[in-house]
Amino acid sequence: MSENPLQSIVQTFEKISQNLQTHFSQLVVSRPNSLNHNNNTTTSTTPLFSISNTESTLSESSQSHFKTNNAQPVSKEELGRATWTFLHTLGAQFPDKPTRQQKKDVKELMAILSRIYPCKECADHFKDVLRANPVEAGSQAEFSQWLCRTHNVVNRSLGKLVFPCERVDARWGKLDCEQPRACDLQGSTVPWQ
């Protein structure tokens, strides 16, 4: 019995379609199996994106990888250094003539830190430090000097060396900003603001 010509055309299309699918499914991005930096050359063939009926998204294995391996806890010391960097940089950027709102903001910021700083023992200690040394933020110089003295109170309590506060501007300069003055905080032009 002779073959139906239509059947042969359909079979040819099926073959082409299968070949295309194989080609596309091989378009995968090989990437390291883990995010550690030890030059491990093992690669995963799990595609980042796959052609399937489900949405193109991170594959399940890479999602669970991020959930389980990506979170590196920081130590109390790292947290402290990062926070002091933020605070002293704020001190360096603080306007010479802050507005009433800016003075209020830094006082509140310190009060908030003493409640919610993510190291309870440090937060509790900082509450006592603030009680004994109320925030002084009448000008950039006043605020950065207050921060320096306050940091020294913490340094002393931890048995660390105190920092010479006359050198605070040399240690903590203004933010390295691409456009000059673009990062400056706008202060007040009128003294009573």
Ligand SMILES: Cc1cc2nc3c(=O)[nH]c(=O)nc-3n(C[C@H](O)[C@H](O)[C@H](O)COP(=O)(O)OP(=O)(O)OC[C@H]3O[C@@H](n4cnc5c(N)ncnc54)[C@H](O)[C@@H]3O)c2cc1C
């Ligand atoms: C609000 C707050 C409260 C903290 N309380 C505690 C606590 O109760 N117990 C605890 O174990 N840790 C506490 N820490 C962390 C602690 O202060 C240090 O950050 C941490 O021990 C790391 O110290 P470090 O020697 O690396 O330098 P850091 O004290 O973190 O200082 C960072 C850098 O700032 C410069 N610096 C040092 N002193 C001054 C200063 N006076 N003025 C200007 N610049 C200075 C130095 O160049 C130094 O390298 C606290 C941190 C903060 C922000």
